[in-house]
Amino acid sequence: MVPCAELDGMSMMLTLENAAEGKQHRKREHRYREKALSWFFRNLPVLSFGVLLFVARYALADQFGLYEDDLSRIPGAMAESLGNILRHLQYWVFHFRGQGRPLHEAFILLFGYLGGRFSSLQVLYLLGFLLAWLNAALLYRLIRSAASDAFAYILVFGWILFLADTTHVFLTHALGVQPAFTLYLLAALALLRDKPFLGYALGALSLITYETFFLLLLPIPLLLQPISLKKWKLYLRHVIVLGAILVADFALRIYVGESRIAGLGLRQLLITPLDHSLRGPLYGLSAYVYRPIEVLQGFSPTQGLQLVVLSGGYFLVLSLLFSHTFPQAFEETFVVLDAPFRWKRVREEWYLLLLGFAFLVLAYPLTFTVDPANLTGRASRVHLAGAFGAAMVFAGCLLLFIRRYSRGAYRHGVLGVISVWLSLLTLFSISVQTEYARAWALQRRFWSSLVYQIQDVGEGDVLLVDPGGLIDTAQIGANTWNVPRVLPQLFTFPETWVYPPMAYRVIGGAWEEILGEGTSITLNRQVILTPNDTLHPADADDVKVFSSENGFLHRMDYRPGQGYTSSELDMEQALPPFTTTLLFRLMVLDE
Numbered sequence: 001m002v003p004c005a006e007l008d009g010m011s012m013m014l015t016l017e018n019a020a021e022g023k024q025h026r027k028r029e030h031r032y033r034e035k036a037l038s039w040f041f042r043n044l045p046v047l048s049f050g051v052l053l054f055v056a057r058y059a060l061a062d063q064f065g066l067y068e069d070d071l072s073r074i075p076g077a078m079a080e081s082l083g084n085i086l087r088h089l090q091y092w093v094f095h096f097r098g099q100g101r102p103l104h105e106a107f108i109l110l111f112g113y114l115g116g117r118f119s120s121l122q123v124l125y126l127l128g129f130l131l132a133w134l135n136a137a138l139l140y141r142l143i144r145s146a147a148s149d150a151f152a153y154i155l156v157f158g159w160i161l162f163l164a165d166t167t168h169v170f171l172t173h174a175l176g177v178q179p180a181f182t183l184y185l186l187a188a189l190a191l192l193r194d195k196p197f198l199g200y201a202l203g204a205l206s207l208i209t210y211e212t213f214f215l216l217l218l219p220i221p222l223l224l225q226p227i228s229l230k231k232w233k234l235y236l237r238h239v240i241v242l243g244a245i246l247v248a249d250f251a252l253r254i255y256v257g258e259s260r261i262a263g264l265g266l267r268q269l270l271i272t273p274l275d276h277s278l279r280g281p282l283y284g285l286s287a288y289v290y291r292p293i294e295v296l297q298g299f300s301p302t303q304g305l306q307l308v309v310l311s312g313g314y315f316l317v318l319s320l321l322f323s324h325t326f327p328q329a330f331e332e333t334f335v336v337l338d339a340p341f342r343w344k345r346v347r348e349e350w351y352l353l354l355l356g357f358a359f360l361v362l363a364y365p366l367t368f369t370v371d372p373a374n375l376t377g378r379a380s381r382v383h384l385a386g387a388f389g390a391a392m393v394f395a396g397c398l399l400l401f402i403r404r405y406s407r408g409a410y411r412h413g414v415l416g417v418i419s420v421w422l423s424l425l426t427l428f429s430i431s432v433q434t435e436y437a438r439a440w441a442l443q444r445r446f447w448s449s450l451v452y453q454i455q456d457v458g459e460g461d462v463l464l465v466d467p468g469g470l471i472d473t474a475q476i477g478a479n480t481w482n483v484p485r486v487l488p489q490l491f492t493f494p495e496t497w498v499y500p501p502m503a504y505r506v507i508g509g510a511w512e513e514i515l516g517e518g519t520s521i522t523l524n525r526q527v528i529l530t531p532n533d534t535l536h537p538a539d540a541d542d543v544k545v546f547s548s549e550n551g552f553l554h555r556m557d558y559r560p561g562q563g564y565t566s567s568e569l570d571m572e573q574a575l576p577p578f579t580t581t582l583l584f585r586l587m588v589l590d591e
Contacts, residue, residue, distance in 0.1 A: 045153050048317065049136040052160050053129060055310075056429040057168050061125040064433075065440030065586070067476045068378060069172040072531075073105070074124070075489050075583040077112025085113045096208075100253040103209040104176045111175040119582060128174030135178060136160065138185040139388070145192055146223035147352055150321050151395050158394030161425040164287035164375055164383040166432045166475050177384060180210035188220045196241075204245050211249070212385035215362040217242055222355055273365035276382075280364035280372035281357065284386040287375060288394060292424035295431070303427055310423035311416070318402075318415045349396050356392025363389055376474055432475050439478035442471055445551045446479045448589040450503065451490060452573040453555040454544065459494075461501035462521065462538045463487070464514065464528070469548030470505070479505060481529045490588070491578040499536045504528040515540065 066074055077085065089106050092098055098105035115124035136156050143152035167173045187202035199217075207214040221235055295303065363385035364372060370382040398418065405414050454463065470479055488500040506514065510527035521538050523530075546553040580588075 045140055045149075045156075046133075046137045049140070049156055049160065050133050052157065052426075053132050053136065056160055056426050057132065057433065058125060058129045059430065060433040060437045061129070061169070062122055063437035063440060064125055064169060065121060065443065066583075067170060067436070067439060067443075067478070068480070068482050070170070071482050071489070072485055073108050074112045074115070074171055075581070075586075077109045078116030078119075079582050080109075080113060080116070082113065085109055096252055096256045100249070100256070100258040101176075101208060101210060103205060104180070107179045107209065108172065108176040116582070119585070121586060124171055124175065125169065128169060128171060128178065131174065131178040131182065132168070135181050135185060138182065138189070142185055142188055142192070142223075143392075145189075147348065151349060151352065151399060153321070154398055155391045155395035157422070158288075158391035158398075159387050161422065161429065162284070162287065162383075162387040162390050162394075163291045163425060163428055163432075164284040164386065164390070165380045166376065167378060167381045167384070169433070169436060170378065170476060173381065173384070177210045177381075180206045180213055183209060184213040184216060187217060191217070191220050191238075192224060200241055200245065203242070204249075207245065207249050210384070212363060212366045214242075214246065215365060216359055216385060216388060218362055219355060219358045222358075223352075226351070268368065272368050276364040276367050276372050277361050280367065280383065280386060281360040281389070283372045283375060284360060284363075284383050284390045285393060287383075288390070288425070290375070291428040292421060295424045295427045306427060306430070307420070307423050310426050311419045314419035314422045315415055318419060349399050353393055353396025353400070356389050356394075356396060358389070359392055360386055360389030377476060435473050435475035439473040439476050442473065442478040442551050444587055444589055446470070446553065447486065447490065447587050449552045449554075450546065451575060451584075451588055453546070453553070454501075455574045455576050457501045457544070457576050458542075459497040459501070460499040460536065460538055461542045461544060462523070463501065463503035463544045463546065465503060465505050465546045465553060466511075466548055467505055467508070469550055469552075471551050481505075481531060484530050486583075486587075490581060490584040491576060492581060493578055499538075502536075504530055515543065 080088070088109055092102045092105045092109075096102055111124060111127050114127065115121065136159065139159060140152050140156045143155050147155075183202050183206035187199045187206060190196075190199035190202060203214060203217050218239065221231075221238055225231070364382075367382045367385075370379050372382050374380050374382055402414060402418070450463070450465075454461075457463075465479075465483070472478065472480075483505050484502040487503050493500045504523070505528065507527055507529060513527050514521050514523065521540055521543060523535055523538065525532075545556050547556045548554075
């Protein structure tokens with residue numbers, strides 16, 4: 001038997017060992033918690049950008065679909081094999097196709113192909129969200145190299161909430177234009193790190209992806225310091241290199257016959273950039289004021305609840321930025337904005353604000369084809385590149401205002417008013433999402449009601465739709481100019497057919513002009529909405545007419561002078577006898 005004293009000693013040793021192990025375990029847990037907390041606060045800015053992007057742009061992504069130009073690009077890319085995609089890429093890039101933007105088309109094809117592997121549009125919207133999030137992070141990193149962390153943080157919020165452009169989630173832009181901004185930001189970072197060759201190469205790639213960002217490289221060296229007598233030669237060299245790249249791009253576009261450049265006269269080349277550079281910044285900045293007013297004009301109880309929640313979130317963020325008490329890890333992330341004035345920092349913010357106007361003006365000279373007065377729908381893309389400069393002005397004005405008026409008793413009131421303003425901007429962005437969701441639902445309703453009434457469709461048939469009962473959306477088109485390109489992508493028609501059947505939306509009451517007394521019909525852009533390449537000759541016998549009511553279509557007969565009558569065809573609702581495609585499965589609702 002073991003003596004009691006020895007047992008007591010062993011028990012005490014075990015107790016001490018357990019206590020030591022417990023202490024080490026608690027230390028490890030404490031270190032893990034510290035590391036996790038440090039990681040969280042270190043990445044808090046980028047994480048918050050992701051949250052705001054999701055709320056403002058992608059909260060309704062499960063209800064988004066394909067719109068306008070998407071329908072000419074995305075379905076084909078989703079259905080193609082990898083080999084065909086690579087051949088298309090080779091053709092686009094080496095023949096400089098796609099309106100002088102070969103990489104624009106290349107990115108859309110590649111991302112569309114990835115979405116096709118999952119047969120899901122939501123995968124494409126996830127890719128669009130990740131691209132925008134990456135750009136937010138890169139933009140934050142770029143501005144942090146020249147300004148306080150808080151300035152960079154608020155600037156990115158201003159970039160996300162720049163709503164003169166409402167095409168952020170439009171897949172043609174989310175997948176084809178956001179990469180151009182990614183390349184621009186990488187070029188800017190390379191130039192600031194004294195890697196000119198890499199910077200100019202990335203800038204050239206941005207130019208042939210989407211050209212309006214390119215001129216924003218001009219002021220990049222000024223982010224670090226104004227032009228000085230010692231540095232002016234280096235800046236002049238910077239301007240000459242960018243000018244040479246731009247001239248080479250224009251020459252190449254003219255050589256390949258790019259219609260938008262070749263069709264511009266000397267007057268347009270000189271006057272349009274000046275006009276757009278003067279008016280574009282005014283329209284772009286006005287959106288920060290105009291969009292909240294639009295929300296208030298149509299304010300609803302649901303938006304009232306959303307406003308309360310969003311205002312609370314923004315107030316918390318602003319309070320953290322302007323508070324004196326932080327977790328240590330947060331202080332390591334941000335240069336905290338103290339309440340007293342720091343004149344050196346204020347001068348820096350004034351400088352960056354003025355520099356923001358330079359970025360803003362340079363966003364518009366290459367917007368030849370769309371007027372900057374457009375603030376609604378696909379045409380608002382004219383303001384795409386203006387988001388960066390506008391966000392700089394936004395951040396500068398906001399910080400200077402807060403520094404001036406957020407003292408003492410006014411502090412929480414000022415932050416509260418700003419929180420409500422930012423929340424109203426976010427609510428407008430959410431309303432844009434609602435428009436996109438509605439437009440996709442209307443398109444699905446349109447095609448779901450049409451395809452079950454055309455089982456007798458044949459080669460060269462023309463399906464004319466009366467627009468009277470169709471519902472239009474403001475921020476993105478639903479069943480408009482691209483309708484003719486949809487039906488040939490819903491079914492696999494025989495390859496021997498020279499002209500596949502197509503549907504067209506009639507303009508107004510142009511029936512008599514289309515369906516005259518003769519045996520042929522008249523189709524042109526004065527009587528129907530259509531892209532140029534979808535017109536083909538047709539006989540009156542090939543015409544099928546549809547009336548519309550609340551977005552649904554009904555097969556009708558039409559006789560000149562008599563108008564509509566109920567269709568004499570007695571047939572059950574059924575699909576045409578052709579194989580359906582991926583787009584059919586995405587767009588057509590079950591019967």
